[in-house]
Amino acid sequence: MKAYSLFKKDWQSELRTRYAINALAMFILVTISVIMFSIGNEKITEYLTGGLLWVVIFFSAMSGLSRAFVSEEERGTTMTLHLMASPSTIFSGKLIFNLLLVFLMNFVITFLFSILFSSFIIKNIALFAIAFLFGNIGIAISSTIIAAIISKASSKGTLYPVLSFPILLPLILTLLELTKYSMDGNSINGSSVEIFVLICYDVVMGTASYLLFDFIWKE
């Protein structure tokens, strides 16, 4: 309940300041436009559009998801949070906020891909939905804990993607594989190993982040 209240505060604040939503929306628009201009009239393969989808998702996440903690640090309200809630509440509240942002962002990106790229055809929608669900949870957890780490650093902008890349790489590779399978129309049973890897990633990252947050949060 406390975490939900923190999420509500962040969401209300986001609606008033448009700190992350504007950055995400502009980034998605610009990136997809650049891809479309660079492709021109060329016909690209299904697999390539699947790959491009996760590239856009990765860099969009890098442009907007650090805001959960960076905005608090920049406005000087980190101490205010310290004085209101325990570290576990803060992490949970920020995670809920990033989960919502990731799902919103990825729905928009996937929708735009499906209407703008004719070769983006998913044959097994259920398999893609599973990958999408667990992939988004993984991205939200990783980006939240990395945002907490980099919020205290001086070069936040560059550090975020650099630190995120090795942490998100196993997730992105698994998601690429599952997107390929869903484009091929493979069954969910036939992709169970990758789905299991995805779930394990989420559980490991979630547990590690929850345990480490106390140390990261305190100056």
Place this chain on the structure above:
Amino acid sequence: MTDYTVELNWLIKYFGRRLIFDGINFSFTSRNIYGISGPNGSGKSTLVKIIADLISPTKGKVIHKYGDKIIEPEDLHNYLGFVSPYLFLYDEFTAEENLSYSASIRGIKFNQERSDFLLSELKLFDRRKDLVRGYSSGMKQRLKFIFALLHEPQLIILDEPTSNLDNSGKEIVYKIIMEESKKNLVVIASNEESDIHLCTEIIELEKFKKQTNK
């Protein structure tokens, strides 16, 4: 009435290689006002931040007790009210929104009556529905007091409590400090003579450092 105590056990703080203070050993108890004074850079704010568990000491520890119960660091925010010039509230919210969010994030019911009482006491009631962005620095300082006192904490830490306040603001704050010290523990870090004048006991940081360094 249950007493709140804070024990500082041989606190040492370094920033890099620079020693801020060395071997602070002190005990605070309820129904007192303690002062922490010293020249600029002597570590007043650092010490209050350590007491509030916002930063860690290099060595030593701080023990918070409510009666016989030791307060764990993750629960300290429920017992603590903190005011300082480096504390910022959310500019995009109104005063009342800031207070109601702080209550819900703490997991307590927003006490409208107490909020209205404190807003009236600190002369912000008429501006309670205005965004904090439009407040003057003195009004923001008054709002910080309401933020610190709304949940009725047992430990009140005030770092430069009268900064940015006019004379009437100072008088209100002094009245609140005296009132709170009847049942709670108040710690003031300041150089202002009028602030320190309220204190029953004072830690002179610079003197203390010299004494322990001998």
